[in-house]
Amino acid sequence: MTERPASGATGQIRFEGREVSLHEGDTIASALFRAGVRTFSRSLKLHRRRGIYCGTGECPNCLVTVDDVPGSRSCITPALDGMTVRREGGWPSTERDALHVADRLHGLMPVGFLYKTFIHPRSAWPLAERVIRRATGLGPLPGGPADRRVARHLRTDVLVVGAGIAGLSAALEAAAGGRRVVLCEERAIGDGIAPGSTLERIRRLEARARTEPSIEILERHAALGLYEGPVVPLASDRALVQVHPGRLVLATGARERHAVFPGSDLPGVWLGRAAAAMSGLHGVPIGERVVVVATTAEGIEHIRTLARADGSIVAVVSPSMAGELDGDVETIVDARVLEARGRSRVREVVVRSGENSRTIACDALVLSLGTVPRDELARMAIDERVDVVGDAAGDRRCDANDADGIVCLCEDVSTRDLGRAWDEGFRSAEILKRYTTATMGPCQGAMCGLALECFARSMGAAGAAGSHRTTARPPLRPVALETLAASVHEIVDKRTGLHDAHLAAGARLDRSGGWLRPFGYGDRLEEYRAVRERVGLMDVGTLGKFLIAGRDATRLVDRVFATRVDDLRPGRSRYVIALDEGGYVVDDGLLCALGDGAFYLTSTTGGAERMDARLREWTDRFGLHVHLLDRTSELGAVLVAGPLARELLERVTSDRIDGGAIPYPGHGEVIVDSVPCRAVRSGFVGELAFELHHPRSRGPALWESLMRAGASFDIRPHGLDALETLRLEKGHVYLGQDSLPDDTPAKLGLGHAVAMGKPWFVGKSALERLSALPATRRLAGLAFDRAPNDVAELRGAPLMTDGDVVGRVTSAERSPVLDRAIGLGWIREDAASRAPDLRAGPAVARVVPTPFYDPEGSRVRA
Numbered sequence: 137m138t139e140r141p142a143s144g145a146t147g148q149i150r151f152e153g154r155e156v157s158l159h160e161g162d163t164i165a166s167a168l169f170r171a172g173v174r175t176f177s178r179s180l181k182l183h184r185r186r187g188i189y190c191g192t193g194e195c196p197n198c199l200v201t202v203d204d205v206p207g208s209r210s211c212i213t214p215a216l217d218g219m220t221v222r223r224e225g226g227w228p229s230t231e232r233d234a235l236h237v238a239d240r241l242h243g244l245m246p247v248g249f250l251y252k253t254f255i256h257p258r259s260a261w262p263l264a265e266r267v268i269r270r271a272t273g274l275g276p277l278p279g280g281p282a283d284r285r286v287a288r289h290l291r292t293d294v295l296v297v298g299a300g301i302a303g304l305s306a307a308l309e310a311a312a313g314g315r316r317v318v319l320c321e322e323r324a325i326g327d328g329i330a331p332g333s334t335l336e337r338i339r340r341l342e343a344r345a346r347t348e349p350s351i352e353i354l355e356r357h358a359a360l361g362l363y364e365g366p367v368v369p370l371a372s373d374r375a376l377v378q379v380h381p382g383r384l385v386l387a388t389g390a391r392e393r394h395a396v397f398p399g400s401d402l403p404g405v406w407l408g409r410a411a412a413a414m415s416g417l418h419g420v421p422i423g424e425r426v427v428v429v430a431t432t433a434e435g436i437e438h439i440r441t442l443a444r445a446d447g448s449i450v451a452v453v454s455p456s457m458a459g460e461l462d463g464d465v466e467t468i469v470d471a472r473v474l475e476a477r478g479r480s481r482v483r484e485v486v487v488r489s490g491e492n493s494r495t496i497a498c499d500a501l502v503l504s505l506g507t508v509p510r511d512e513l514a515r516m517a518i519d520e521r522v523d524v525v526g527d528a529a530g531d532r533r534c535d536a537n538d539a540d541g542i543v544c545l546c547e548d549v550s551t552r553d554l555g556r557a558w559d560e561g562f563r564s565a566e567i568l569k570r571y572t573t574a575t576m577g578p579c580q581g582a583m584c585g586l587a588l589e590c591f592a593r594s595m596g597a598a599g600a601a602g603s604h605r606t607t608a609r610p611p612l613r614p615v616a617l618e619t620l621a622a623s624v625h626e627i628v629d630k631r632t633g634l635h636d637a638h639l640a641a642g643a644r645l646d647r648s649g650g651w652l653r654p655f656g657y658g659d660r661l662e663e664y665r666a667v668r669e670r671v672g673l674m675d676v677g678t679l680g681k682f683l684i685a686g687r688d689a690t691r692l693v694d695r696v697f698a699t700r701v702d703d704l705r706p707g708r709s710r711y712v713i714a715l716d717e718g719g720y721v722v723d724d725g726l727l728c729a730l731g732d733g734a735f736y737l738t739s740t741t742g743g744a745e746r747m748d749a750r751l752r753e754w755t756d757r758f759g760l761h762v763h764l765l766d767r768t769s770e771l772g773a774v775l776v777a778g779p780l781a782r783e784l785l786e787r788v789t790s791d792r793i794d795g796g797a798i799p800y801p802g803h804g805e806v807i808v809d810s811v812p813c814r815a816v817r818s819g820f821v822g823e824l825a826f827e828l829h830h831p832r833s834r835g836p837a838l839w840e841s842l843m844r845a846g847a848s849f850d851i852r853p854h855g856l857d858a859l860e861t862l863r864l865e866k867g868h869v870y871l872g873q874d875s876l877p878d879d880t881p882a883k884l885g886l887g888h889a890v891a892m893g894k895p896w897f898v899g900k901s902a903l904e905r906l907s908a909l910p911a912t913r914r915l916a917g918l919a920f921d922r923a924p925n926d927v928a929e930l931r932g933a934p935l936m937t938d939g940d941v942v943g944r945v946t947s948a949e950r951s952p953v954l955d956r957a958i959g960l961g962w963i964r965e966d967a968a969s970r971a972p973d974l975r976a977g978p979a980v981a982r983v984v985p986t987p988f989y990d991p992e993g994s995r996v997r998a
Contacts, residue, residue, distance in 0.1 A: 874960050
């Protein structure tokens with residue numbers, strides 16, 4: 137069946153085999169209600185019919201599946217052309233549900249039924265679980281890959297949650313005081329508010345806020361919770377925004393009170409805001425005979441909205457409305473609703489005035505009984521200071537209700553159920569929640585939380601805590617799992633202090649070890665030649681940098697590193713390796729001895745955090761008196777390398793940098809063009825080289841000074857691509873690329889960095905045991921013949937001889953200075969002796985000693 141598009145329709149949605157026309161501004165609920173849908177869902181346990189109720193997305197009644205995504209709140213979800221919508225719950229359909237018989241069997245499924253029934257025999261539970269899963273739930277999750285969401289962090293002076301009158305006013309006030317403000321609202325500002333004085337005031341304030349440059353407005357961003365910091369995550373359809381505010385203002389407003397009486401959950405029973413929005417905003421009459429119960433000024437406004445829209449009100453129950461409505465509208469003063477009756481929807485309502493009760497025929501009952509503050513976010517604050525303004529700071533007291541009816545719309549928990557649980561000994565709001573499951577459904581107690589509190593208080597719950605609201609926990613609003621997982625996929629780019637200088641020089645940046653680093657500046661070969669023939673610069677500020685001091689500093693480094701360090705004199709440096717308890721290499725670095733028993737340590741870019749954790753762990757294990765300071769982010773470092781490196785530095789410093797002042801390996805303090813630096817002699821690129829470690833903020837000035845002074849040398853900056861060739865010519869190992877998790881120093885050719893004569897170091901016992909086992913493989917140097925033009929293609933290629941795989945290539949480059957392809961690779965110990973030539977894809981590989989370039993190391997020591 138296809139419905140003809142109505143006049144003025146803006147599109148259609150597909151709903152359970154038919155097309156439903158859309159009007160401008162429609163939500164899914166308003167479009168379906170206009171098309172005659174009255175039952176939107178079935179309740180979880182008893183399969184009672186549920187219709188539109190709150191209209192603000194806080195109750196579970198109108199949850200539907202939209203484009204295969206279950207649990208969508210149709211009352212606040214904009215209806216878009218082409219959407220596919222279906223209801224969930226019920227068999228064979230939501231409209232005609234055979235499982236509705238459960239409502240007739242309520243007495244056989246009392247509160248705590250599942251806890252009591254499936255204890256014995258245990259074998260019954262798997263079968264029962266399958267039946268329960270098929271009979272309940274909000275629908276199946278969509279298959280296929282999840283959509284990728286984005287995540288970002290946002291820092292601001294003030295975060296205002298809620299963009300009603302109070303929230304907009306607070307945001308404007310903060311902005312007038314010179315503060316940066318983020319204003320978030322779960323829906324579009326003013327969305328869902330019926331025409332009237334409230335909406336007009338919101339529009340005036342909104343217009344002012346949108347012209348204020350210091351206010352960032354995030355519409356359709358729901359606040360999920362309040363975490364220590366404070367941090368407030370905001371979720372939209374496409375993003376997760378983690379806001380770090382200096383001040384938090386909660387203008388979350390108030391929700392209408394949930395009424396509890398027999399039949400209060402029937403379709404056709406509306407809260408006032410939902411009814412006013414459907415009738416006054418969407419232009420859809422809520423019924424032909426409407427009874428309105430209003431006890432507040434807002435309720436009176438709802439009455440006027442309904443009267444202007446369709447004039448279908450037949451009776452008003454209100455203490456102050458008598459004589460104010462035209463037409464045949466009966467007004468009943470100081471009355472209350474006793475019961476709503478009907479099968480598939482409300483057909484009549486019973487009201488009592490004084491000692492008299494009467495029945496009024498109707499097809500819609502509207503309840504405006506006051507509001508309850510939306511205070512869940514405020515109740516999450518422990519040490520965080522929050523300012524609660526507007527209706528969110530209003531009175532949250534309520535009167536106890538002794539009428540039987542559905543308290544929890546999500547879980548079908550009635551007043552009678554709560555009474556039974558109380559009689560069984562569950563006598564506080566918190567344990568009533570756990571036993572009855574009240575407040576544990578999709579709305580998380582938004583509608584029934586206060587009613588549960590009032591019940592516990594009326595029953596005399598022991599102590600103040602026993603009658604308090606149950607704990608508020610995030611997320612406050614339904615949120616897709618892929619949105620919560622957005623931060624898992626978030627890439628946080630760490631940048632050095634020279635990031636802008638690299639961009640200005642035309643660098644090609646990419647990620648390495650968690651940092652954005654230059655891989656090249658346009659001519660890899662020229663970058664390489666600058667280092668080998670003249671002088672080059674490289675940003676090595678990503679290295680881990682640590683200050684280790686205290687009376688036990690020497691004991692710590694002597695135990696953590698396999699290298700001997702107790703004889704390291706101030707001003708000298710030494711290459712060190714760190715092992716785990718299994719004797720496997722986990723990191724390496726350069727240890728510089730300072731005065732007074734302190735040390736300055738550098739580690740690999742990707743291993744800085746592990747090194748920090750490792751040093752702290754062993755400090756605690758040994759109970760040492762050590763001060764450890766991670767200076768990785770505080771300090772930058774520039775590598776000046778090449779035959780002319782010393783000559784370049786002599787142009788920008790008056791301090792001595794000759795071999796006597798700063799020998800290899802050694803370090804010293806120098807001033808480079810007014811920038812204080814620790815100059816560390818290093819040998820990774822195989823040339824005379826100085827690492828200039830300096831305050832990060834002075835990095836750009838230092839870089840510019842070096843580039844200017846080296847212009848006559850044709851100085852070039854170089855990136856990781858050129859470094860790959862430079863380090864490989866020296867046979868230096870890249871941990872992670874050339875190593876495996878179970879590599880010992882001997883396998884990597886790093887036995888020279890292990891002092892087995894030391895009494896103890898981490899991993900020594902394991903190395904002693906492993907030394908008794910025959911060696912199986914080692915990392916070896918490789919020289920290639922008939923290598924492809926792109927030598928990098930050989931990385932990862934198996935090394936083969938006589939049809940057997942005997943190893944693997946880990947690194948491969950073409951060496952300009954050697955004019956041949958070289959590499960590193962794993963090889964079985966017996967392979968080289970068995971066959972001098974190995975196959976590596978199309979190339980022939982021979983095992984050769986390393987270093988390939990300057991094996992004596994004379995250029996490094998220059």
